[in-house]
Structures are given as C-alpha cells and as structure tokens.
Amino acid sequence: MSNSLKINEMFETIQGEGSFTGVPAIFIRLQGCPVGCPWCDTKHTWEVDPEREHAAQQVLSKSEPDDSWFSDNAEGLLQLFVSQGYKARHVVITGGEPAMYDLRLLTSVLIDAGYSVQIETSGTFEILVHDKTWVTLSPKVNMQGGYEILDQALARADEIKHPVAMAKHIDELDTLLAREATNPGAQVFLQPISQQKRATDLAVATCIERNWRLSLQTHKYIGIE
Numbered sequence: 472m473s474n475s476l477k478i479n480e481m482f483e484t485i486q487g488e489g490s491f492t493g494v495p496a497i498f499i500r501l502q503g504c505p506v507g508c509p510w511c512d513t514k515h516t517w518e519v520d521p522e523r524e525h526a527a528q529q530v531l532s533k534s535e536p537d538d539s540w541f542s543d544n545a546e547g548l549l550q551l552f553v554s555q556g557y558k559a560r561h562v563v564i565t566g567g568e569p570a571m572y573d574l575r576l577l578t579s580v581l582i583d584a585g586y587s588v589q590i591e592t593s594g595t596f597e598i599l600v601h602d603k604t605w606v607t608l609s610p611k612v613n614m615q616g617g618y619e620i621l622d623q624a625l626a627r628a629d630e631i632k633h634p635v636a637m638a639k640h641i642d643e644l645d646t647l648l649a650r651e652a653t654n655p656g657a658q659v660f661l662q663p664i665s666q667q668k669r670a671t672d673l674a675v676a677t678c679i680e681r682n683w684r685l686s687l688q689t690h691k692y693i694g695i696e
C-alpha cells in the first residue's frame with residue numbers, strides 16, 4: 472500500500488457541489504490526471520512534472536506556478552491540518568484524478584482521526600479507499616484520454632454527479648445507470664457544465680422530470696475557491 476502522495480493544493484473552504492453542499496471542508500487536490508476533459512478547470516493538475524516539486528509551504532502559499540506540487544504522506548497531511556489551523560471536520564480528496572493513487576491509508580488515517588472523508592473521481596480508475604469514505608462519482612464519458620467508466624466505480628458510488636451541457640449527456644447517464652454494476656442506491660445529481668444558461672435550463676428541467684437532484688457549483692457563484 473503506497474503512502475506517497477503528490478499534492479497540488481490544500482485549502483479550507485465550503486464544499487460547493489453535490490450532497491455535501493454547504494459543509495466546511497478541507498480540500499486536498501492531488502496532482503495528475505490523464506482523462507482529458509476539454510472543459511476541465513484544473514488543467515494545471517494534469518501533468519506531474521518532477522521539476523515542479525517544491526516544499527509544502529511553498530505550494531500551500533501559492534508562491535510557485537499552479538502546476539507545482541509537494542510530496543507527503545497521510546500522517547504528514549494530518550500534521551499540516553494542525554499547523555494550518557484548519558477547523559473543518561470534513562475532507563474532500565479531489566484532483567486531478569485522485570483514484571490514480573491508492574488512498575486506503577490516507578482515508579483510514581483521516582477517518583480514525585475523526586474526519587468524514589469524501590473522494591471526487593471520474594470513475595476511470597479503481598477506487599481504493601476506506602469503506603466509510605463517501606464516493607462522489609462524476610463520470611467523464613468519451614474524453615480525450617480514452618478511459619472507460621469502471622464497473623467498480625459505479626458499484627462504489629454513493630452519489631453520481633453527472634456534468635451536463637446537452638441532451639446527449641443525459642443519454643450517457645442513462646446508459647451508466649442501466650449498467651448492472653451501478654449502485655441502485657446512489658444519489659443522482661445533474662451539474663451544469665461551466666454555469667452555462669443552456670446547460671442549467673436542461674439540468675433543471677431534467678431533474679424535475681426524473682426526480683434527480685440539481686448540483687450547482689455554488690462556490691463559483693459566490694466567488695470562493
């Protein structure tokens with residue numbers, strides 16, 4: 472079980488999306504993602520450039536370019552929570568694509584320390600986390616990297632938060648929900664891509680019709696990270 476993580480940023484904020492919307496949270500953003508979504512708003516996390524490794528405090532203070540990262544382990548991150556003065560009791564592990572990492576040790580250490588833990592993943596890598604971790608699957612279908620959504624990810628999902636801009640994205644979601652592996656108890660959210668009005672109108676109408684939930688990127692509306 473690997474304990475080495477590459478962290479692009481870590482900060483305390485309010486979770487803006489999905490079922491934990493409004494909950495104070497510590498975000499851990501891991502470096503690296505090969506999925507290739509054209510509208511990705513964290514493209515600086517895609518590559519792991521060895522020349523961009525810096526000390527934790529340099530990365531956390533944002534004094535280096537935004538594709539910089541630091542290396543640490545679960546215990547080190549827990550100590551950083553204390554030294555940074557974080558008060559939140561909920562941790563969101565995101566990316567990049569966090570499921571590229573084996574997160575069993577990190578999620579176990581955090582849960583044992585009394586945190587609730589959530590991972591946000593595209594569903595294209597096997598999800599290795601503590602059983603009590605809340606899994607938010609935001610499926611990225613037919614992206615440039617050519618990755619498939621895995622059965623294991625569909626089965627493990629506590630919520631499926633699907634990005635939508637046009638009708639074909641609803642069709643993609645229907646296809647995923649029809650797969651035998653998909654957790655029938657998963658909450659289903661539609662999330663308009665990039666706050667576009669057309670996408671938002673489609674998401675609202677479809678949520679009402681299907682009795683699904685709407686997820687807005689509320690942090691972007693109120694101008695927080």
Ligand code: SF4
Nearest residue numbers: 504506507508511567
């Ligand atoms: S999976 Fe996430 S981090 Fe990776 S390209 Fe897509 S939106 Fe960006």
